[in-house]
Amino acid sequence: xxxxxxxxxxxxxxxxxxxxxxxxxxxxxxxxxxxxxxxxxxxxxxxxxxxxxxxxxxxxxxxxxxxxxxxxxxxxxxxxxxxxxxxxxxxxxxxxxxxxxxxxxxxxxxxxxxxxxxxxxxxxxxxxxxxxxxxxxxxxxxxxxxxxxxxxxxxxxxxxxxxxxxxxxxxxxxxxxxxxxxxxxxxxxxxxxxxxxxxxxxxxxxxxxxxxxxxxxxxxxxxxxxxxxxxxxxxxxxxxxxxxxxx
Amino acid sequence: xxxxxxxxxxxxxxxxxxxxxxxxxxxxxxxxxxxxxxxxxxxxxxxxxxxxxxxxxxxxxxxxxxxxxxxxxxxxxxxxxxxxxxxxxxxxxxxxxxxxxxxxxxxxxxxxxxxxxxxxxxxxxxxxxxxxxxxxxxxxxxxxxxxxxxxxxxxxxxxxxxxxxxxxxxxxxxxxxxxxxxxxxxxxxxxxxxxxxxxxxxxxxxxxxxxxxxxxxxxxxxxxxxxxxxxxxxxxxxxxxxxxxxxxxxxxxxxxxxxxxxxxxxxxxxxxxxxxxxxxxxxxxxxxxxxxxxxxxxxxxxxxxxxxxxxxxxxxxxxxx
Numbered sequence: 001x002x003x004x005x006x007x008x009x010x011x012x013x014x015x016x017x018x019x020x021x022x023x024x025x026x027x028x029x030x031x032x033x034x035x036x037x038x039x040x041x042x043x044x045x046x047x048x049x050x051x052x053x054x055x056x057x058x059x060x061x062x063x064x065x066x067x068x069x070x071x072x073x074x075x076x077x078x079x080x081x082x083x084x085x086x087x088x089x090x091x092x093x094x095x096x097x098x099x100x101x102x103x104x105x106x107x108x109x110x111x112x113x114x115x116x117x118x119x120x121x122x123x124x125x126x127x128x129x130x131x132x133x134x135x136x137x138x139x140x141x142x143x144x145x146x147x148x149x150x151x152x153x154x155x156x157x158x159x160x161x162x163x164x165x166x167x168x169x170x171x172x173x174x175x176x177x178x179x180x181x182x183x184x185x186x187x188x189x190x191x192x193x194x195x196x197x198x199x200x201x202x203x204x205x206x207x208x209x210x211x212x213x214x215x216x217x218x219x220x221x222x223x224x225x226x227x228x229x230x231x232x233x234x235x236x237x238x239x240x241x242x243x244x245x246x247x
Numbered sequence: 248x249x250x251x252x253x254x255x256x257x258x259x260x261x262x263x264x265x266x267x268x269x270x271x272x273x274x275x276x277x278x279x280x281x282x283x284x285x286x287x288x289x290x291x292x293x294x295x296x297x298x299x300x301x302x303x304x305x306x307x308x309x310x311x312x313x314x315x316x317x318x319x320x321x322x323x324x325x326x327x328x329x330x331x332x333x334x335x336x337x338x339x340x341x342x343x344x345x346x347x348x349x350x351x352x353x354x355x356x357x358x359x360x361x362x363x364x365x366x367x368x369x370x371x372x373x374x375x376x377x378x379x380x381x382x383x384x385x386x387x388x389x390x391x392x393x394x395x396x397x398x399x400x401x402x403x404x405x406x407x408x409x410x411x412x413x414x415x416x417x418x419x420x421x422x423x424x425x426x427x428x429x430x431x432x433x434x435x436x437x438x439x440x441x442x443x444x445x446x447x448x449x450x451x452x453x454x455x456x457x458x459x460x461x462x463x464x465x466x467x468x469x470x471x472x473x474x475x476x477x478x479x480x481x482x483x484x485x486x487x488x489x490x491x492x493x494x495x496x497x498x499x500x501x502x503x504x505x506x507x508x509x510x511x512x513x514x515x516x517x518x519x520x521x522x523x524x525x526x527x528x529x530x531x532x533x534x535x536x537x538x539x540x541x542x543x544x545x546x547x548x549x550x551x552x553x554x555x556x557x558x559x560x561x562x563x564x565x566x567x568x
Contacts, residue, residue, distance in 0.1 A: 051457060077459025089457075091450035102447050105440055106459040112468065117438040164458060 003062075004029045004168055004198050005050070010059035012045060012222075019045040020056065021222035027168070032190070032199045034209045037219035038242075043202045044086055046219065047170050050200070051083040052076045063168070077106060082166035084157040086173040086202070090145050096156060097141040100128040103163035131159040135189065151182045158189065168198045175205045187211055210234070218242070254564045258517040265520075266423055273416060281415050287527040288422040289483045294507040294519030295429045296476035301505065302513035303437045304469050305449030306365070309373045310380030311504050314353045314474050316387065316496025318481015321349035323401045323491040324393060330402045342405030342412070346482045353478020354471050356383070361470035365463055377498050387493040398492025405486050412486050422483050426520070429476055434516050436472070445469050446514075506544070510551050512560025521559040 003026040012020035019042040027033045035043055048054040050061060052073030061069045068076060091099050101124040105111055118124065132138045135155040140148060148156070154174055161169050174190070175183045187208050193199065194212070203209050209216060210230045217227040218239050226236045233239055269284035293315055300306040322345045328338035339345065360379040367375055393399045404412040412418045436442050448455045448462040455462050485491050494500075503526065511522025529547065533540030555562050 053453070053457075072461070073456045074459050074461045077457060083457055085454075089451055089454045091447045091454060093450050094447065098443065098447075102443055102455070103458050105443065111440040111444045111460065111465070113440045114436050114442075115439055118440045118443045119438065121440070160458070 002029055003027065004064060005200070006060075006062040007050070008060045008062070010046075010049060010061065011057045012042075012049060012054065013057055018222045020049065020059075023059070023219075023222070023224055025217055025224060025227070027198060027200050028215075030195055030198055031214040032194050032201060032212055034201045034203060034213035034216045035219055036203065036206070036209055036216060041219045042222040043219055044172055045222075047083060047172050047200070047202060051081060051170055077164060077166070080167040081170065082161045082164040082168070083170035084161050084172055084174055086176055088150070088153040088157060090153060090156055090160075092144075092146040094145060095142055096132065096137060096145050096148065097125065097128050099145055099156060100131050100159050100163050101125055103160045104128050104131075107163075107165055128163060131163040132156075134162060135159045136185075150177050151179070154178060154182075154186070158186075162193075166197070168200065169193075171199060171201045171203075173202055173204060175203060175208055183208060254515070254517065254560065257560075257563050261517065261520070261524075262427065265524075269419060270416065273419075278415065281419055283527060283531060285415070285419045285422055285487055286484075287523050288419070288426045289480050289487055290504070290507065290526065291426050291520045291523040292422070292429050292480035292483070293477050293504055294511070294523050295426070295433055296473045296480065297504050298508045298513060298515075298519045299433050299436065299473045299476075300466075300469055301508050302515070302518070303433075303442065303449065304445050304466055306466060306470065307373050307505070308364075308376045308470075308473075309498065309501050309505065310360070310376035310378075311473075311477050312496040312498070312500035313356065313380035313383045314477035315481035315484055315500065316383055316491075316493065317353050317356060318349035318478035318483075319485030319488075319491045319495060320387060320393070320481075321345055321352055321478070322405055322482050322485035323399050326401050326403055327393065327399060340403050340406045342407035345405050346479065349478045349482035350475045353481070354475040356478075357471045357474025358467070361467050361474070365466050365470065377501065380496060380501055381498055384493050384496050384498075387496070394492065396493065398490055398494070401485055401489045401491060404489065405482070418487065422487070425479065425483065429479075430516055430520070432476070436469075441465065441468070506548055510548050510558055512558030515557070515560040518558050518560040521563075525559060 005027040007023055007025040010020050010023040023046065037043055045054065049056045052071060056069065060067060063079060063081060068079065104124050104127045105118065129138060129141060132141050135158050137152060137155055137159060140152065158174060175186055178186060183205060190212055201212065213230055215227060216230055216233045217224050218233065220242045225242060226233060226239050265284065269281045272280035293311065297308060297311045300308055325337045325339040325345055328334040329340050364372055364375045364379065387393065388396055410417045410421050437446065444455060444460050444465045448465060452462055484495065507522030507526050508519050510525055511520065512518025529544050530540060533543055551558055557564065
């Protein structure tokens with residue numbers, strides 16, 4: 001396997017706080033790589049630097065061998081990176097299908113197209129519906145996004161990430177705020193994506209992480225203290241000390 | 248956002264009345280009402296253009312009166328030089344040239360100021376668009392050749408093929424058709440793929456960037472289209488009033504355009520037109536009663552913002568949408 005995403009010596013500080021401290025990480029093609037760590041470990045900050053929302057102070061991010069460290073966020077989507085958000089980030093005043101169709105539309109190159117009504121363009125709507133079907137939201141397609149529940153919004157985030165057809169999906173706590181049943185559905189769903197997409201998953205739900213991940217990295221105070229298979233991570237004394245075994 | 252059947256009917260009825268009533272009034276000896284309607288329709292075009300960025304783009308431009316100013320001076324200055332000499336290259340009474348100048352300069356001004364303004368957000372965007380508009384205001388204020396503070400009488404209306412702008416009915420019809428076309432243009436744009444991106448960025452800019460859209464460029468494009476349309480309205484305004492002055496582009500004028508859009512119903516096809524109808528009617532009725540007519544107008548706006556978020560269009564449309 002080759003590294004689809006290669007992070008080297010990444011650093012990011014906010015004032016005196018080091019959110020990302022010399023992070024080195026390889027995400028292999030096709031793997032589901034989970035990042036775990038206590039609150040405030042800098043997991044979301046790390047994702048933001050990968051998706052382009054924030055710029056690192058130093059270090060490099062390589063995607064398929066190309067340096068994307070300073071590429072703007074919108075350009076990274078075009079290269080094949082998409083992200084979901086820990087705090088649901090959708091266009092609330094548009095319909096569910098409109099949200100997903102916008103993700104499909106983004107794949108067609110530029111959208112400086114002024115004449116044809118977008119809602120009449122079959123492949124945008126059909127692909128959008130297919131993605132909603134995958135996450136079980138097809139029957140809500142025409143409702144305003146704001147009318148859906150939190151759990152459904154999480155599913156929409158996944159449908160949008162799928163619609164982007166990105167090689168690398170950065171998923172920031174897709175289970176956040178879900179009930180046990182919804183979580184279980186989400187785990188099954190992410191399992192079904194394994195092999196198809198490369199996924200970098202941030203998650204607090206340890207059962208989910210250990211059920212899904214091929215490899216796990218542990219982030220504490222912005223530093224990666226261990227990377228390995230779920231078994232190795234479970235057996236790692238440092239990890240237990242820093243994170244898992246405190247209870 | 249969706250044009251429901253009921254709102255389509257309302258739009259058609261009101262647009263029909265807006266066409267027929269002024270003509271009837273004019274032919275029954277009430278020329279004044281035709282004048283009023285012409286001004287209303289021109290302001291309607293400006294409000295429709297502002298609605299593209301304010302309503303659908305979520306970009307609160309507090310400087311759109313600048314385009315009315317640029318547009319009307321693009322008529323006034325060439326005529327001035329045609330009559331009084333100097334500046335040969337622009338001296339003209341050709342309406343197509345003047346309108347081209349109005350639209351072109353407005354688009355250019357929107358491109359330059361938009362490129363800078365759109366790097367800011369929220370209140371800063373409002374302030375910077377206002378600052379750019381005030382810049383133009385003070386520029387024309389300082390140009391003594393064109394009357395400075397006192398303004399300038401336009402000696403001759405734009406010479407156009409087919410229509411004679413000195414005929415009030417023809418002038419009105421030109422403005423009315425222009426309004427209908429600008430409404431259609433905005434409607435087509437907002438339903439297009441471009442429009443979906445523009446409205447998506449209004450709802451959640453970060454999400455749209457993550458999807459791969461350089462939303463800055465989409466917004467800038469909308470801003471330029473809007474500015475060009477508003478500049479066209481300015482060219483009509485210059486012809487209508489046959490007089491131009493910096494006062495046409497003061498910041499309070501920009502505020503009035505914002506009033507019209509929000510009062511009528513932002514992000515609806517007909518809303519800005521309702522807003523300009525309400526504005527003109529209230530201005531006419533109340534200003535004949537008291538010089539403090541802005542006060543009830545302001546109260547109306549507060550009422551609409553507090554109790555009817557969809558504006559007048561939202562009230563008329565009912566609860567369905």
